[in-house]
Amino acid sequence: MAFPFFISRITSLTLIFTFLLILSSSSSSSSTAAIDITTLLSSYQNLSSFSSLLSSTFVTADLTHRNSLTLLAVPNPYLASSSDLTHRLSQSSLADLLRYHVLLQYFSSSDLQKIPPSGVLVTTLLQTTGRAPSNFGSVNLTRNPVTNSITVHSPAPYSPSNVTVLSVIKTLPYNITILAVNSLLVPYGFDLTASETRPPINLNITKTLIDGHNFNVAASLLAASGVVDEFQADEAGAGITLFVPTDLAFTDLPGTVNLQSLPAEQKAVVLKFHVLHSYYPLGSLESIVNPVQPTLATEDKGAGSFTLNISRVNKSVAIDTGIVQASVTQTVIDQNPVAIFGVSKVLLPKEIFGKDASATTPSRGHGGGGEAPPPETSLSPENSPELSGPASHQSSPPGDLSSDGERYRVQNLIVAFCCIVFHLLGRA
Secondary structure (H helix, E strand, O other), rough: OOHHHHHHHHHHHHHHHHHHHHHHHHHHHHHOOOHHHHHHHHHHHOHHHHHHHHOOOHHHHHOOOOEEEEEEEEEEHHHHOOOHHHHOOOOOOOOHHHOEEOOOOOHHHHHHHOOOOOOEEEEEEEHHHOOOOOOOEEEEEEEEOOOOOOEEEEEOOOHHHHHEEEEHHHHHHOOEEEEEOOOOOOOOOOHHHHHHHHOOOOHHHHHHHHHOOHHHHHHHHHHOOOOHHHHHHHHOOOOEEEEEEOHHHHHHOOOOOOHOOOOOHHHHHHHHHEEEOOOHHHHHHHHHOOOEEEOOOHHHHHHOOOEEEEEEEEEEEEEEEOOOOEEEEEEEEEOOEEEEEEEEOOOOOOOOOHHOOOOOOOOOOOOOOOOOOOOOOOOOOOOOOOOOOOOOOOOOOOOOOOOHHHHHHHHHHHHEEEEEEEHHHOOO
């Protein structure tokens, strides 16, 4: 009788290990995939013009690593009536206008029907840029209790611009909802005349760094690589934010890292890894809503890779690459659409250096940035045709591993199963 009992134990162990492998696999896959707005919108020909605007202004790059959002999309017939506005605006102003259509909060169909008649204030992507005065980068969502229609407008009193939600196009619980609206929504105080005539800054980045007397190594690398021309071309678009290591930061590189020995292509990727494809003044970096930010290297290598984790630590802006923790030590220039900040460490991407840079230590002595938290990853959207979710955006859905509480529960579950395994092995 002992032999069959032993076989049953082996079967139990097999089932346990199989369960753990499935759990690990699902956790990994759900936390690494990214939301691809362009692909989602491509299924709806009626939104092709709006999708094209998002891509041409590079706003899609800002959306890649958002964990949850609601997109106010304007169908082609309604967008055509605003063609004069979209053609008149500069690319950077048009990008900000489109950012105003990205609500940084997930709303399912049921969530929308729970909005009180008095309304709810929701932050948009425009608010994170620091270019919207007060809270005018937010929107107010209100619901008519009689018709249940949803209206979106600026929180400013007597705002002349408002839109009505036509329908729910798609919902991927609990990541993204796409709503069709009947017009473009213009932020309060959006100066259309200034947007038309605003001259480009035409900043010579290399010269600016040399004049800073603390960035000679970075200036030399940029000039030799040729990528600085690409950076300066982006000034006329949605703007650009550069994190430039100081000369001392290059001397602090571990012996295992030799930037000069990298192939030209990888060296260019490392330099692009120091750049965000949007203008972020210091105040916006300090209050950034989504810490995981794509870089110019992300655009070259694909969504989900070469991202920076940006947060506020010890009254300073901290930047984490996954293997290096740096802090912003000074502002070199902050003039829309260009921001250049000095940082205490060379930002080494884990995709290239990995464990080779394990000797690097958090920045503490050159600017007091402290250690930044590890990068977060966004959940993969579920390919669900459902237009409503059973839970509100205010609570994490079952199985959402982005929640710390859920993560600890999974860890505790794994530990419990391991204890059972060792117990069974001991009795065998």
